[in-house]
Amino acid sequence: MDLVAACRAFISVSEHGSFTVGAAAARTAQSVVSRRVAALEQHLGERLLDRSSRAVTLTPFGRDMLPTARQLVRLADRLEHEAEAARHRPLRLAVPAVCPAGALARLIAQAREQQVLLDPFPAGPAERADLVTSRQVRAALLAVAPTEATWTVPLGLAVAHDPGGGSIYLDTLRPGRADRDQRPRRVWLQPEDDVPHVRDRLTRLRDAVGLRPAQLAVAPAVATAAAEVLSHGDSLLCSAAQSRELRLHWRPVGELGPGFARGFSLAVADETDVDAIRVRQACAHGIARCLGATERSEAVA
DSSP states (O other), rough: HHHHHHHHHHHHHHTTOOOOHHHTTTTOOHHHHHHHHHHHHHHHHHHOEEEESOOEEHHHHHHHHHHHHHHHHHHHHHHHHHHHHHHTEEEEEEETTTTHHHHHHHHHHHHTTTTTOOEEEEEHHHHHHHHHHHHSSSSSOOOOGGGGGEEEEEEEEEESOOOSSSOGGGGGGOOOOGGSSOOOOOOEOOOOSHHHHHHHHHHHHHHHHHOGGGGGEOSSHHHHHHHHHHHHHOEEEEOOHHHHTTTTTTEETTTTTTTOOOEEEESSSOOOHHHHHHHHHHHHHHHHHHOEEEGGGGGGO
């Protein structure tokens, strides 16, 4: 027996004082309503309605049961409403601020194919980690070392003019005696790369090749750093894809080689979150496109 359906039938008949009118109000055949009420009475072990007169009335037992039946139906309706809302609850995903809007749009569309409403939330590396730990987002793309990453993004230097050759070496930025009165060329890091596995390697290299401390700096924004590249001959640490977006010329960092990269992994706030797991499994290529990355099987070692 469907207990909720039986309670609905019982409530409708009791409110209208008639099986015929109650069935019409419930948009259900009268025979079905009659069977449901009879089944409920059998289940509860007592008659709910007095059918001895033309008007159907509640028995004393029916009057006692009616409030509880109404409460049960209200709870069932609420359950269905909550389930519908949960199915359509957006999955907020913390993503790097460097992800292009077009790639994010494609990722959202790909997630919809998996019946997931994805809500990307751009944030910096430290903030993304805090958001997923505190469960303010359901998942986050975390900055990790390339050896621990699902996706890697090779990094190099973007400059205003084509330098030719295969790589840019940091030691070529070392100021000479003739440059003492001039502003030295800088290497700008984006906030996304202000993480130990990127920043610390460049800092060690800066010191090893004899650059000044100020020649390695973190820009407040990508546009600000790109303006410095165009105005002062500086370099911007970025991916090849981002360099193309900025219409700059990109080369690997000669001293560090092709293994110098950003690394990302997808962290899920709740490992029982079916939508988040579905995104991890089904949208890996879309995430890679957003990051400008390769997946682990293709990653640069």
